[in-house]
Amino acid sequence: SRLEEAVRKTVAENPVVVYSKSWCSYSSEVKSLFKRLGVDPLVIELDELGPQGPQLQKVLERLTGQHTVPNVFIGGQHIGGCTDTVKLHRNGELEPLLSEANAK
Amino acid sequence: SRLEEAVRKTVAENPVVVYSKSWCSYSSEVKSLFKRLGVDPLVIELDELGPQGPQLQKVLERLTGQHTVPNVFIGGQHIGGCTDTVKLHRNGELEPLLSEANAK
Numbered sequence: 001s002r003l004e005e006a007v008r009k010t011v012a013e014n015p016v017v018v019y020s021k022s023w024c025s026y027s028s029e030v031k032s033l034f035k036r037l038g039v040d041p042l043v044i045e046l047d048e049l050g051p052q053g054p055q056l057q058k059v060l061e062r063l064t065g066q067h068t069v070p071n072v073f074i075g076g077q078h079i080g081g082c083t084d085t086v087k088l089h090r091n092g093e094l095e096p097l098l099s100e101a102n103a104k
Numbered sequence: 105s106r107l108e109e110a111v112r113k114t115v116a117e118n119p120v121v122v123y124s125k126s127w128c129s130y131s132s133e134v135k136s137l138f139k140r141l142g143v144d145p146l147v148i149e150l151d152e153l154g155p156q157g158p159q160l161q162k163v164l165e166r167l168t169g170q171h172t173v174p175n176v177f178i179g180g181q182h183i184g185g186c187t188d189t190v191k192l193h194r195n196g197e198l199e200p201l202l203s204e205a206n207a208k
């Protein structure tokens with residue numbers, strides 16, 4: 001669909017993309033982790049897009065199997081949510097992914 | 105108001121009360137902290153009460169100054185949110201509060 005194409009293009013063209021909800025603390029946590037690492041992700045607040053928000057969430061669920069926020073992509077690859085991203089960081093695997101994606 | 109009385113009564117009559125949202129990970133985190141401590145809180149899911157949910161949230165904001173979830177009470181006292189509860193636990197101050205409130 002048109003929206004699916006838009007998501008594929010967005011995650012392909014931006015090193016780090018976070019689909020988020022502005023009032024969600026898990027979304028805030030992952031956004032601030034990237035800030036601390038000197039990365040400026042493209043953040044899309046699903047609750048600030050009107051009717052397109054829930055539509056985008058359905059597309060993300062179709063593309064990634066994940067209906068929850070935050071939904072994180074690095075270098076076009078689907079990473080997962082907050083706990084997934086934090087776990088990668090703890091294992092020292094996040095920064096190599098960010099460098100590979102030219103995010104820093 | 106009637107709703108304000110209901111909240112005061114609920115927090116006075118139950119050792120631990122958590123006003124929560126069922127899909128919120130911070131709410132889940134504080135609920136599972138209490139489970140790990142052997143405490144069975146009274147959990148009120150604000151998103152499962154229809155129109156009363158937002159009304160209750162307004163009352164909680166008036167009574168506690170806090171509009172966010174989770175909103176935690178122990179022994180009738182307002183504790184705060186998830187980070188507040190976790191911080192008390194880390195400082196060894198949560199368990200004494202729970203014992204005092206006969207929550208365990």
Ligand SMILES: N[C@@H](CCC(=O)N[C@@H](CS)C(=O)NCC(=O)O)C(=O)O
Binds near residue numbers: 027067069
């Ligand atoms: N472990 C996941 C949890 C994600 C999660 O449950 N997100 C919640 C908000 S904090 C959500 O999107 N809930 C909507 C739903 O469950 O339908 C992560 O770390 O991202």
Ligand SMILES: N[C@@H](CCC(=O)N[C@@H](CS)C(=O)NCC(=O)O)C(=O)O
Binds near residue numbers: 023128131185186188
């Ligand atoms: N530090 C607070 C954060 C609470 C918070 O921001 N909760 C969010 C959901 S995770 C909320 O209620 N957002 C609604 C809003 O901001 O209006 C805590 O640990 O409880």
Ligand code: FES
Binds near residue numbers: 023025129131
């Ligand atoms: S909505 Fe509470 S942590 Fe996401």
